[in-house]
Amino acid sequence: MELIANLTLQGVQMLVVLALAPGLTGLVRKIKARLMRRRGAPVWQPYRDLARLLKKEVVLAENASWLFRVSPYMVFAATWVAAALVPTFAIGLQFSWTADLIALVALLGSARFFLALAGMDVGTSFGGLGASREMMIGALAEPAMLLMVFTVALVAGSTQLSNVVAFTASGEVGIRISMGMALIALIIVALAENARIPVDNPATHLELTMVHEAMVLEYSGRHLAMIELAAALKLLLYMALIGCVFVPWGIAPASAGFFGLVSGFLLFLVKLAAGGAMLAVFETAIAKMRVFRVPDFLGVALMLGLLGTLLLFVSRSL
């Protein structure tokens, strides 16, 4: 009986991330539009877009291989699993033992791998260009993410997200400059990975600057729907990750009853809305940087992660 309840809870968590992801994207777009004094599309526009794309037929290039047709589902599946593993409203769910931070990085890495392969598959110049840029960004963002993971794991004594959250929520962390550095590193990595503004512009098809959009240019119909949903899930994943590791207050512990879960869920919604609003303000306030400045930007994240680990090493060895 208990197993069934736990499985249901885990299922709810998986459905919640899937259901909320397009809404978060829509919210960020709406706030950005309002900040630019435009009216903007309604928040639920991404849901409508997805529904419309799912109904449309798929147009395939003549020389597209099976890889091109499989990739959207692979990308979507890997991203969905990764997003469902991050604690959103409760910790200690049924599958929380698999929610390892390093596994999370690996899942996102394989999603990126398939997307880049698909970008190169059809053989158009845009796809190859987008794929090579994505790999350049990934080659710097992934080590930075891993170093940030090491910092957090050294502080919390575990790479399992549930334990990390339980530790940071307990207030035993104290004042740690390493955690601050890890937070900034994670924010930079999240901006780069989600193709947000200083690195890439998610709203444009301007050929000189695009990275993510260039890779998915050949996709249409339900394939495009899968990729767009995966992108939305990835944004939600990073926000939930930042929220649960660095702002863990209000997340329901494993023993919480029904009301604990509901309040955890409401707080999660508040956190997502706050994160979305901050992202929109940040994106409106700054300009996109040149592609060849991106390594410097991500180098900061890498350096912060490394420095955080080193500083932690000092305070531990005393």
Added chain:
Amino acid sequence: MQGYAFDIAHMLAGGLVLVSFMMIYQDRLYALLNTFALQAVLLALAVAWQAYIQSAHHLYASAALALVFKGMIVPWALHRVVQRLGIHREVETVAGVVPTMLAGMGLVALSILLMLQLTQSAESAIAREDLAFALSVILLGMLMMITRRNAVSQVVGFMSLENGLILAAAAAQGMPLVVEISVAFSVLIAMIVIGVFLFRIRERFDSVDLEALDEFRGERR
């Protein structure tokens, strides 16, 4: 209390190392000077915190000296110098930013390993950790001096090296106030002398790029 005191000391000293890295990362002169001022303010806070936990009142004077001299007068004077020199504001570095950063990380790791080994007999955890960070700041200042071509940013590197020395002195409970004051004044004098030199170099070579000096001595090309 001990854990709390250690956490804040760790945070301030770690912040100093972080700001040293920020200085290596800056590629505009004014931004570099502002970052240097930030480092001085952080240094003042770190020294004041040391004064509080050691209840050593003369360290408050050190903190005030750091704040006034290095947080205000020196950056302001350097701003004036840059303005008067009319040099263009981008800093040319010898190597790229990323290799320099990696070298810096290596130096930090080296100084931490070295200091934690050397100070094993010391009983105070805060002093050991501050000494390790102070050595990092010193080495990063030196790194900045050798990777920058512009004379003004080399001066900033020199000053930040001195910041590391003050941190070490405050943590090791050693430096008397007289020494502290005389060091602060000699830094100020050095600053004036270097300023005069800067103008002389500019008059002679029309630039403060120190590669011009190499050429003059016949060491290159």
